[in-house]
Amino acid sequence: MHALKLSTAPIMKKKTMPTTTPIPSPPLTPPTPQLISKIPKSLLKPTSTPITKWAPLNLSKSELSLPLTFPTGQTFRWKQTGPLQYTGAVGPHLVSLKHLTNGDVSYCLHRTSSPSSEAEALVALRDFLNVGICLSDVWEVFSASDSRFAELAGHLGGARVLRQDPLECLMQFLCSSNNNIQRITKMVNFISSLGNYLGTIEGFEFHEFPSLERLSTVAEQELREAGFGYRAKYITGTVKALQSKHGGGVEWLLSLRKVDLDEAIDALLTLPGVGPKVAACIALFSLDQHHAIPVDTHVWQIATRHLLPELAGARLTPKLCSRVAEAFVNKYGKYAGWAQTLLFIAELPSQKAILPSHFSNAKGKKSVKRKIVETNTTSENVINDIEEG
DNA sequence: CGGTAACCTGGGAT
DNA sequence: AATCCCAGGTTAC
Numbered sequence: 155m156h157a158l159k160l161s162t163a164p165i166m167k168k169k170t171m172p173t174t175t176p177i178p179s180p181p182l183t184p185p186t187p188q189l190i191s192k193i194p195k196s197l198l199k200p201t202s203t204p205i206t207k208w209a210p211l212n213l214s215k216s217e218l219s220l221p222l223t224f225p226t227g228q229t230f231r232w233k234q235t236g237p238l239q240y241t242g243a244v245g246p247h248l249v250s251l252k253h254l255t256n257g258d259v260s261y262c263l264h265r266t267s268s269p270s271s272e273a274e275a276l277v278a279l280r281d282f283l284n285v286g287i288c289l290s291d292v293w294e295v296f297s298a299s300d301s302r303f304a305e306l307a308g309h310l311g312g313a314r315v316l317r318q319d320p321l322e323c324l325m326q327f328l329c330s331s332n333n334n335i336q337r338i339t340k341m342v343n344f345i346s347s348l349g350n351y352l353g354t355i356e357g358f359e360f361h362e363f364p365s366l367e368r369l370s371t372v373a374e375q376e377l378r379e380a381g382f383g384y385r386a387k388y389i390t391g392t393v394k395a396l397q398s399k400h401g402g403g404v405e406w407l408l409s410l411r412k413v414d415l416d417e418a419i420d421a422l423l424t425l426p427g428v429g430p431k432v433a434a435c436i437a438l439f440s441l442d443q444h445h446a447i448p449v450d451t452h453v454w455q456i457a458t459r460h461l462l463p464e465l466a467g468a469r470l471t472p473k474l475c476s477r478v479a480e481a482f483v484n485k486y487g488k489y490a491g492w493a494q495t496l497l498f499i500a501e502l503p504s505q506k507a508i509l510p511s512h513f514s515n516a517k518g519k520k521s522v523k524r525k526i527v528e529t530n531t532t533s534e535n536v537i538n539d540i541e542e543g
Numbered sequence: 544c545g546g547t548a549a550c551c552t553g554g555g556a557t
Numbered sequence: 558a559a560t561c562c563c564a565g566g567t568t569a570c
Contacts, residue, residue: 227565331566337552338565383551388567429567450565471545498565 208252208260211280215257217289219312226499227335228316228439230326230342231363235356244282245319246362247275248352264353284317287444292489293496299485302460303493306500309509313496316439320407321396322363323440324425327432328388337381344380345389348372366403369393388427395425407441415443430475438491445490447479452501453494457481 211218224232224240232242239252241264248264261279266272289312297304329341349364370393377386396403410418418441422433431450437443447453451470457478458466468474486493499505506514 327565330564332550332564333566334553334564336554336564378551381552384549384567385551427567431566435565448565452565469546473545 206262208262210254211251211259211261211283213259213283213285214312215253215259216311217285218259218283218314219310220251220253220259222310222313222499222505223316226313226502228495229318229323230329230335230339231322231346233356233358233360235358241355241358241360243352243360243362244275244278246350246352247271247278248355248360249275249279250355264355282317284315287315287489289314289492292492295489296486296493296496300493303496306496306509306513310496310499310505313499315444315492315495317442318440319363320410320436320440321366321404323436324392324407324422324428325363325369325389327435327439328392328427329382329385330435331385331388331427331429331432333385341380341382341385344377344382345369366393366396370397385427391426392428410437411442415446418443419446430472434479434491438495444492445483445486445488447482447491447494449475449478452498454478456497456501461485 220238220240224242225234229242232240235241235250236252239250241248241250243249247266250262250264251259252262254260261276263272263275266275293303293307297307325345326338326342329338329345333341346361346363347359348368349361352360352362354360369389372390372393374386374390377389382389393403396406399406406421410421413421415437418437419430419433422428422436423430428436431448434446434448437446438448449457449470454470458468461481462478465474465477482494483490500509500513
């Protein structure tokens with residue numbers, strides 16, 4: 155127990171190497187004829203230099219922090235392709251984003267075919283980045299009513315909520331249930347590989363997200379063989395359910411951007427594999443439902459520590475789940491989901507390592523599972539109250 | 544209706 | 558080495 159393991163602090167994910175196996179190992183087919191095979195690679199100039207035409211996006215780091223937005227669980231399709239650089243697909247467009255030294259974000263469109271498509275790619279990109287919503291405005295409201303949020307915001311500026319394609323978002327979060335990041339990424343990569351190939355950056359292959367029709371050609375068995383486990387039937391079942399919608403499944407999903415949150419959630423819950431948590435993720439990350447609150451174990455921890463302390467020690471049941479969501483909305487208002495996003499990020503091990511220690515709030519993982527036992531003679535009453543409530 | 548037990552898989556802890 | 562546990566849950570009793 156006291157064997158000094160000073161590994162206490164930050165790094166929890168070792169290696170991280172094999173997460174996606176970037177290059178699917180070029181099988182046979184040497185790309186270059188034997189003639190030039192003797193020439194040292196260093197002398198081979200690529201005939202077409204990779205497009206590196208970067209342009210500003212007019213977004214500062216406080217409005218969009220790439221490291222706090224892309225690798226923090228909203229999407230599993232964007233890859234880190236440089237120190238402060240991430241690459242992914244926006245519709246049919248392959249895009250890289252990076253921070254300049256002053257923090258501003260610049261973008262690069264790969265493989266742009268025509269100037270007109272370049273213009274529409276930029277429109278699509280700005281839409282995807284949700285630039286219509288000013289993060290600092292939204293956070294100002296949160297900070298006014300929550301000093302702890304204000305301090306976290308000072309350290310984690312630019313943690314933005316994306317506006318993803320609903321189908322893409324839905325499929326990703328179907329993969330996420332009771333699963334870990336590494337395997338979710340692997341599964342999402344598999345689905346993505348069914349879409350049109352867009353290019354390879356830093357060893358990562360990128361594809362347009364497959365259409366509903368393309369998805370419908372994949373059998374449950376194939377997905378199981380690809381390691382989806384029981385989520386394989388969620389995918390095929392949801393695809394089938396979407397295809398049965400009059401007017402098209404994609405349109406049906408998009409229509410949920412115009413209805414109330416409750417209606418959107420209820421609609422999503424009819425899809426196999428979509429429960430309250432996944433529905434909230436889809437609603438928040440792709441359907442403009444800014445006060446959707448995905449309640450997972452992390453958010454539950456946050457809520458019981460800072461929002462609903464009277465529930466500490468209780469188990470996360472569906473009813474308490476909606477109570478947590480309610481509490482978030484009561485405290486943070488119509489953009490509560492955006493607040494939840496920052497608070498969630500602050501719980502990630504990678505961020506806790508960076509934040510001042512007083513945010514870690516003692517209690518490592520040891521005592522988490524113990525219900526309030528000792529010290530307090532009335533703790534049992536508290537529990538009873540909760541269960542009756 | 545609320546509480547519980549399976550459900551696929553792989554990596555890390557015991 | 559064998560087993561248990563857990564990972565941003567959902568479904569079926």
